[in-house]
Amino acid sequence: MAQSDVLLTKQPAPQTVPACELPPKLYDVARNTGAHTSAGLATAGFRAAKYLVDEWFQNSYASYHQAFADRDQSERQRHESRQLAAETGALAQRTQEDSTRKVGERLQDMHCWKSELQREVGELVAETDLMLAQKQRLERALDATGVPFSIATDNLQCRERRQHPDLVRDYVEVELLKEAELIRNIQELLKRTIMQAVNQIRMNREHKELCEMNWCDKVEAYNIDETCARYNNQSTEVQFHPHSTKFEESASTPETWARFTQENLQRAERERLASFNLRGLIDGILRDTSEDLRLQCDSVNLAFGRRLEELEDARHKLEHHLNKTLREIADQEHNIAELKQAIRDKEVPLKVAQTRLYQRSQRPNVELCRDTAQFRLVSEVEELNRSLSALKEKLLEAEQSLRNLEDTRMSLEKDVAVKTNSIFIDSQKCMTRRAHYPTVLRLAGYQ
Known part of the structure; x- marks a missing residue:
């Protein structure tokens, strides 16, 4: 091509292009007839609206090649598929027979x-x-x-x-x-x-x-x-169970x-x-x-x-001791009465002595003196309190002794009653019931 030929840059192809598109490239356009031809000036810098013949042939050859490659690949896949189907069919048959066995x-x-x-x-x-x-x-x-x-x-x-x-x-x-x-x-x-x-x-x-x-x-x-x-393969009740191959954890x-x-x-x-x-x-x-x-x-x-x-x-002896205990209870009750009277006799002198002390505590000023009379009255009150304490203590001992005697009396009376009842039980009830003892055969579980 001469140097006077105008080289135009190829514009981007439109969005609707053929299925087998060739890569974009720079190519020559129509030859100019002169240096100042209006056609060359009008098309300078723009893509032509049509492809060249070489590009059309290249596009066709690409389509032929693609069709051949697709057919070849399809033929290989069909052959491999038939071979795989035959192999898997035989394997499935062997596996099913082994599973049945x-x-x-x-x-x-x-x-x-x-x-x-x-x-x-x-x-x-x-x-x-x-x-x-x-x-x-x-x-x-x-x-x-x-x-x-x-x-x-x-x-x-x-x-x-x-x-x-x-x-x-x-x-x-x-x-x-x-x-x-x-x-x-x-x-x-x-x-x-x-x-x-x-x-x-x-x-x-x-x-x-x-x-x-x-x-x-x-x-x-x-x-x-x-x-x-x-x-088997001819069974009508079989169906798909996709998740049946999963092993249970409890299996x-x-x-x-x-x-x-x-x-x-x-x-x-x-x-x-x-x-x-x-x-x-x-x-x-x-x-x-x-x-x-x-x-x-x-x-x-x-x-x-x-x-x-x-x-x-034993019952006769208990009755004898019971009679003696009753006499002792009477004597102790009399002793308690005498002790209570002695305590009452000491209460009046104690009141007199305490009243004197109280009245003398009202003496005014210096007359409130710790004289001999005062000391004697105090000692009198202390002596009377000691006497009362001793009498009350003895009274408590006597009352406790009386309670003990009463407990003893009750115990003796109860013992006499119990022994009387025991004699009745031993002689009348126990020996009578023991006559109904079961035999050996019954005790052995045969009857």
Whole structure:
């Protein structure tokens, strides 16, 4: 191109450009015909409204190239897609078959554990029934001890109502206490054994329930897994569950799952063995306790006759001391009356002496003198106060002595009444009731 050609700068392309736009560049415009041509002056510094032919060809070539590249990429993607679909289909088939096989193995494991749990539940039911029979025998034996315990308790309660002079640990008391203690120990032993039986029955039932719950869970899981094992690609009830692959935090592992059932079975077997041993222990307890109760009953009856003679002798002695106490009470009351009169006799001289002192305290000025009369009056008041204090103290001692005598009298009267009542209880009530002592068979829980 000649130097007279005018170079114009390319203006920015408009907003609506072709899809395949070439990069902007500087290019030549139409050749000028002269130095001062009006066309060149009019277009100087402006972008032409049309592209050049070279630019049109470049744009077309770019479109061809882009179409070829897109077709090539599409063909590769179609080939890769078919290959991926085939691979994933085969992988899905293998994975599904493997999952079905695993579910089948799981079903076999659950079936084995179900059978073990069901067997253990049956054995626990049988053992629980035997323990219930032993518990009923214990309860009958415990009820049978109520009669001898009520006899011994009634005897002890009647004798315990005696006051201190009569509350002695005599022969009857010792034997009754032994009998009551023996019965209480036997009752406590039977109650503890019943509680052990109840707890054992409860433990048997709890472990039976645990095994049943475990069995029910396994039945439900077995049904679920059996349903899952029947699912295939032609099943109509399958659907999407996007979040089903998430593991629950409380989910167990195969090891913990098997260990849980195994531990349940082991605990159930231990409880069954403990129940068997407890039933043997109950037989020995009932045999020994029934024999001990009858032996102690004979020892108590022998002590009553000897004690009745001692009570009669003690009552006569108490009545003798009661008569002497009554005479002493009368003498002490007379002494108290004399002391009160002596106190009243000292009150008038004390008033006289205190009145003299009060009147002399009214003397005016220097006449208020501490003379001999004043000192004598003061000493007189002190002597009278000391005398009154001594008499009042002696009166208090006498009154206390009288109260003691009254307490002694009341105690003696009460002792006499209690001993009279004790004689009636020992001779009439106790010996009569002891004739209804239960037999050995009843105490052993067979009746």
